[in-house]
Every structure is written in C-alpha cells, then in structure tokens.
Amino acid sequence: MLDLRYVVDHIDEVRAALSRRNPQTAASLDAITELAAQRRETISAVERKAAERNNANKEMSKLPKQSPEFIERREKLRIVSDEIKGLEKRKDEIESEISEILLGIPNLPDASTPTGSSEQDNPVIRTWGEKPLFDFEPKAHWDIGPALGIIDFERAAKLSGPRFAVMMGLGARLERALTTFMLDLAREHGYLEVLPPFLVKDTALRGTGQLPKFEQDLFKTRKSEVDESYDLFLIPTAEVPLTNLHANEILESSQLPLAYAAYTPCFRSEAGSYGKDVRGLIRQHQFDKVELVRFCTPEDSPSQHELLTSHAEQVLQRLGLHYRVITLCTGDLGFSANKTYDIEVWLPGLQAYREISSCSNFGDFQARRASIRYRDPQTKKPKLLHTLNGSGLAVGRTVVAVLEQFQCKDGSVRVPDALRPYLGVDRIASR
RNA sequence: GGAGGAGUGGCCGAGUGGUCGAAGGCAGCGGUUUUGAAAACCGCCGUACCGCAAGGUACCGGGGGUUCGAAUCCCUUCUCCUCCGCCA
Numbered sequence: 001m002l003d004l005r006y007v008v009d010h011i012d013e014v015r016a017a018l019s020r021r022n023p024q025t026a027a028s029l030d031a032i033t034e035l036a037a038q039r040r041e042t043i044s045a046v047e048r049k050a051a052e053r054n055n056a057n058k059e060m061s062k063l064p065k066q067s068p069e070f071i072e073r074r075e076k077l078r079i080v081s082d083e084i085k086g087l088e089k090r091k092d093e094i095e096s097e098i099s100e101i102l103l104g105i106p107n108l109p110d111a112s113t114p115t116g117s118s119e120q121d122n123p124v125i126r127t128w129g130e131k132p133l134f135d136f137e138p139k140a141h142w143d144i145g146p147a148l149g150i151i152d153f154e155r156a157a158k159l160s161g162p163r164f165a166v167m168m169g170l171g172a173r174l175e176r177a178l179t180t181f182m183l184d185l186a187r188e189h190g191y192l193e194v195l196p197p198f199l200v201k202d203t204a205l206r207g208t209g210q211l212p213k214f215e216q217d218l219f220k221t222r223k224s225e226v227d228e229s230y231d232l233f234l235i236p237t238a239e240v241p242l243t244n245l246h247a248n249e250i251l252e253s254s255q256l257p258l259a260y261a262a263y264t265p266c267f268r269s270e271a272g273s274y275g276k277d278v279r280g281l282i283r284q285h286q287f288d289k290v291e292l293v294r295f296c297t298p299e300d301s302p303s304q305h306e307l308l309t310s311h312a313e314q315v316l317q318r319l320g321l322h323y324r325v326i327t328l329c330t331g332d333l334g335f336s337a338n339k340t341y342d343i344e345v346w347l348p349g350l351q352a353y354r355e356i357s358s359c360s361n362f363g364d365f366q367a368r369r370a371s372i373r374y375r376d377p378q379t380k381k382p383k384l385l386h387t388l389n390g391s392g393l394a395v396g397r398t399v400v401a402v403l404e405q406f407q408c409k410d411g412s413v414r415v416p417d418a419l420r421p422y423l424g425v426d427r428i429a430s431r
Numbered sequence: 432g433g434a435g436g437a438g439u440g441g442c443c444g445a446g447u448g449g450u451c452g453a454a455g456g457c458a459g460c461g462g463u464u465u466u467g468a469a470a471a472c473c474g475c476c477g478u479a480c481c482g483c484a485a486g487g488u489a490c491c492g493g494g495g496g497u498u499c500g501a502a503u504c505c506c507u508u509c510u511c512c513u514c515c516g517c518c519a
Contacts, residue, residue: 043481047488054488057500061449070499077499250441250478380460382478 001102001369008036017108020115020330028105035098042091049084053077103206104213107365109330110339116329122342123329128313129322131346132405140349141403142280145171147411148430151281162278163270163285165396170428174402175288177422178395179263182290182315186261186392189311191292194262196241199232204244207370209336209362210236216271219285234267238291239389246295247370250382256374257296257304261392264289281396282354288395294388297374301361301386309341309359312392316356318418321401322346324353338363341390345397349404356397359390 007014011033018026056077063070114123145151150171156164167175183193199221205211210218219234235241242260251258266289277283292311296304309325316323328340337360344353364384367373373382406414412429420426 040481043488047481050488051486053499057449060499074499081499 001099001365002105002108003364003368004032004036004098004102007102008033014108018105020109020113021106021333022331025106028101032098032101035094035101039091039094039098042087042094046084046087046091049080049087053080053084056080103369106333106335107338107363109333110361110363112327113333113339114327114329115331117331118329119332121329122326122332124324124326125341127322127324128317129320131322132348134348134407134409136409138348138404138407140280141347141400144349144403144407144411144413145281148413148428150174150428153280160285163283165281165284167399170423170425171399173423174399174419174428175395177419178398178402179288179290181318181419181422182392182395183261183263185315185318186290186292186311189259189314191259191261191311194238194242194245194260196235196238196245196262196264198235198241198264198267200235200240200244201232204240204247204370205233207244207247208240208366209369210240213335217269219267219269235264236268237266237289237391238262238264239293242291242293243366243372243387243389244370246372249372251295251372251374251385253297253374253377256385257294257300260293262291262293263395264291281400284396287397290392290395292390292392295372295374296386296388298364298384298386301363301388304386305339305341305359305361305388308388308390309343312343312357312359312390315393315398316343316345316401319398319402319416320418321398321405321416323356334358334360336360336362336365338365343393345401345405347401347404349407354397354400355394356401357391357393360388362387362389 002014007029011029015026015029018029056073060070060073060077063073114121116122141151142153146153148170150167150169152166152168153164156166159166187193202211205218218236221232221234241264242262245260246258266287268285270283270285273283281287292308294304294308313323313325323343323345326342326344328334328337328342333340340358340360342355343357343359345356346352347354363386366387367384372385372387374385375381376383402416402419403413406416408414410429412427415423415426415428
C-alpha cells in the first residue's frame with residue numbers, strides 16, 4: 001500500500017510512476033486528492049467537537065448530580081454527542097473509501113526497473129553456465145518422469161483432477177532431497193529455518209498484497225457448511241506466513257536484517273491460465289517451494305535484494321544447472337514489488353528458459369499493509385522497514401530442470417554431485 | 432464439544448462510571464555523585480492521526496452498545512490458561 005500523505009503530496013510523480021506499469025493503473029488515483037481533503041476536514045470537525053465535549057464533561061464531573069444545571073447541560077451534551085457520532089461515521093466512510101482505493105494500487109516501480117509492456121521487454125542481465133549439449137534429442141520431463149516411474153500424472157488426475165502430480169520412489173525422494181539441500185544451504189547463508197502454518201487468515205494475505213485484489217488465484221477453505229466464519233486460505237507461497245510473522249510489530253534496529261527460510265507446499269488456483277503449461281510439473285495447483293524472506297532498513301534494501309538473489313542463484317550453481325537472470329520490466333512486475341529479478345533455468349526438453357525463482361524488493365509496500373516497523377536509532381521513532389523475498393527455489397521446477405538438464409541417452413538421469421549425499425544414489429534409472 | 436478463569440504501556444502489575452493515557456515496580460535513556468564501577472538520587476521514557484505551530488483527538492485483545500461521560504456496565508468475537516470429553 002502506498003502512503004496516502006505521500007500520494008497526495010506527490011500526485012503527479014505517483015501518477016507518472018504508475019503509468020510506467022500500465023496507463024490504466026494511474027486512473028484509480030483520480031478521486032484520491034478530493035477524498036483526502038474531505039478526510040482532513042471531517043477529522044478536524046470530529047476533533048473540535050470531541051474537545052468541546054471533553055471539556056464540558058470535565059465541568060460536569062464537578063457539578064452536583066441532579067442539580068438543574070447538571071440536567072440542563074446533560075441535555076445539551078446529548079446533542080453534541082450525537083453530532084460527534086454522525087461525523088465519526090462520515091469519517092469512517094471516507095477512510096474506508098480511501099483505503100479501498102489504496103489497497104488496489106500497485107507499488108511504484110523502482111527507478112531501476114526498466115519500462116516495458118510485457119515479458120518480451122525483460123532484459124537479461126547475466127547468464128551462468130552453458131546449455132548442455134546432447135548427442136540425442138532431449139526429452140521433456142513429462143516423458144522422462146513417467147518413463148522412469150517417478151512421476152505419475154494420470155493417477156494424480158484420478159485423485160485430484162488436472163494440474164496435480166504424484167511423485168513416487170526416487171521422484172518423491174528427489175523432491176525431498178532437493179528441499180533439504182536448499183534448506184541446508186539457506187541455513188549456511190544465515191537464514192533461520194521456519195515451518196509455518198499452511199493455512200492463513202485473510203489479514204495475512206492482505207499484508208503481503210494477495211488480497212483484496214487477487215482472491216481468484218487462491219484456494220479458500222471452509223470448516224463446515226454451517227461455519228462460514230472460518231475462512232482460511234491455503235498459502236500460495238511461504239512469503240505470506242513468513243512476512244506476516246512480524247505484522248504489527250516494532251523491531252529493534254539491532255535485529256535487522258532478519259532472514260527466514262521455509263519449506264512449504266504452495267497452492268494456487270491458476271485461474272485464468274487455461275491452456276498454459278497444461279503438461280508436466282511446470283504449473284500445478286500444489287507445488288513445493290523453499291522461500292527466502294528478508295526484513296531490513298530502507299537504506300539496505302537494494303543491496304539486500306542483490307544478496308538475496310545471489311543466495312537463490314547459488315542453489316542452481318551448486319547443482320550445476322544452467323540459468324540466466326532477468327529484470328522484470330514495469331509491465332511484468334508483480335503488484336507488490338518495486339523491483340524483481342527472475343531466475344530462469346534452462347529446460348532443454350522444452351527448449352526454453354523458465355522461471356525457477358523470483359526475487360523481489362517490496363520497499364515499504366508490504367510493511368505498511370502489515371504494519372511492520374523498526375525503531376530508527378537516530379530518531380528513536382518507529383519507521384516502516386523494507387521486506388524482500390525470493391524463491392530458493394521452486395522445488396517442482398528444480399526437479400524438472402534436473403531431469404531435463406541431466407538426462408542421458410539411455411533414459412536415465414545423472415544426479416548432480418551436490419545432491420548425492422541427500423539422495424543416496426548417483427543415477428536415476430528405470431528398474 | 433462441555434464447565435470455569437484471564438487478557439491493561441517493552442515486561443510485571445494497580446485501577447470497577449468522571450479529576451485515568453492510565454498508580455507502583457522492573458528494564459531502557461540522560462544527568463548528579465565517584466579515580467573507575469556499583470549503589471543512591473534527579474529527570475525522561477507508548478502509538479497513530481489532525482494541525483505551520485500552540486495544541487488537540489483516538490487507542491486499556493477485536494467489534495458493537497448503554498451513558499452527558501467507559502479501562503471500569505452490557506452484548507458479541509478472538510486468544511490464552513485450568514478441568515472433563517474426543518482425537519493424529
């Protein structure tokens with residue numbers, strides 16, 4: 001969420017920044033200046049009346065009860081009190097109108113985020129490793145996995161419908177080995193391992209920015225037919241519980257930067273992605289991910305962003321998987337982020353680079369929504385901190401990359417050295 | 432699921448209709464004293480919003496209500512604790 005005061009004071013600048021994302025986004029700003037003025041006036045009016053009432057009440061307390069003067073004043077104050085209630089109601093209406101608008105406005109892109117309208121405009125900033133060469137036609141993982149008996153899409157469909165997979169044998173163990181490997185590496189990089197709840201309240205999703213705008217992307221639960229008040233959401237990413245860990249807190253600056261890593265399954269409805277990535281593990285309703293989240297001071301967030309991205313890259317480097325890093329342009333940038341690097345791994349079966357990690361700086365956007373602050377050592381006052389997160393990595397897509405980049409002519413898959421201690425074998429072959 | 436009890440500032444804890452944004456203690460910060468340290472003493476010590484400022488307003492788990500006036504009374508909801516039941 002953007003700061004109302006900042007938006008009103010810098011309306012042209014904000015409008016210009018939002019237009020870089022999309023010309024339409026800026027239009028939601030139109031009503032805000034007028035509403036902010038109304039809000040001020042109403043608050044002043046409420047407070048003037050309240051001060052009047054409070055003073056009068058102090059005098060009332062000195063008066064003998066049931067004296068004529070007491071009764072007379074009570075009648076007058078009853079009217080004042082009703083006026084205050086009316087004005088407060090008006091104030092609440094204006095404020096909820098404002099926050100409704102503000103909650104729907106995306107973050108301002110950072111100056112270093114390139115302008116562009118789609119993923120075509122995302123510049124590649126670096127590449128690591130090289131495309132593996134094959135003396136045969138490399139297969140896609142949806143052929144490799146089932147052939148090895150380690151991924152079963154058909155039985156998954158029987159259980160849960162499309163966009164699910166069953167991992168079996170070394171497939172299941174590969175998934176678990178990768179997860180453990182990633183968590184161990186994260187710990188090496190100084191992250192505190194966390195195992196959070198996988199179901200969260202709407203307030204948590206509001207804090208990170210998935211709600212109120214993107215409810216259609218989520219799975220929502222209900223405890224029973226009768227209890228409709230119990231609506232928890234399945235987390236779409238561990239970013240949600242991890243970032244909201246410190247919602248409504250004031251941290252000490254000595255605690256920063258904070259770094260958390262968590263493995264969780266992630267659940268996404270993938271509404272609106274019909275016909276996209278319908279085959280294979282790339283786009284599932286449920287997938288495993290190790291997520292890295294950092295909290296830091298505003299001054300530190302650009303360098304923390306680079307650091308976080310390097311941590312995610314090191315997972316791929318240790319596995320020996322070829323990838324490239326791109327900067328998302330304004331047209332492709334997520335709602336809450338001001339800058340994002342996507343790490344794209346090479347998938348020889350698909351002959352394409354595919355996102356395996358997304359590392360974002362959110363500035364104070366999420367911190368304002370979730371009210372996460374730290375005490376500024378200079379001013380001693382609470383101040384919004386900055387949040388960042390990145391996948392380290394999407395485990396399902398890492399399985400895909402391992403299967404495709406390390407596939408052999410005989411249909412087996414070589415296990416990367418770094419993973420052998422975790423998996424216990426050096427090759428995945430059909431039995 | 433049933434029966435009770437409790438939620439007050441960073442922490443502990445007083446407060447049961449007005450003078451309470453809230454006693455007292457601890458922690459923290461600044462100072463006096465001291466060769467230094469400790470102790471003692473003095474002062475400061477929540478957050479947000481409105482306002483150029485002076486100042487004002489709101490907040491005692493959340494929401495709603497009663498009242499001229501609510502931390503205090505009523506309703507509702509959440510969380511925690513104890514006992515019983517059930518359960519991986």
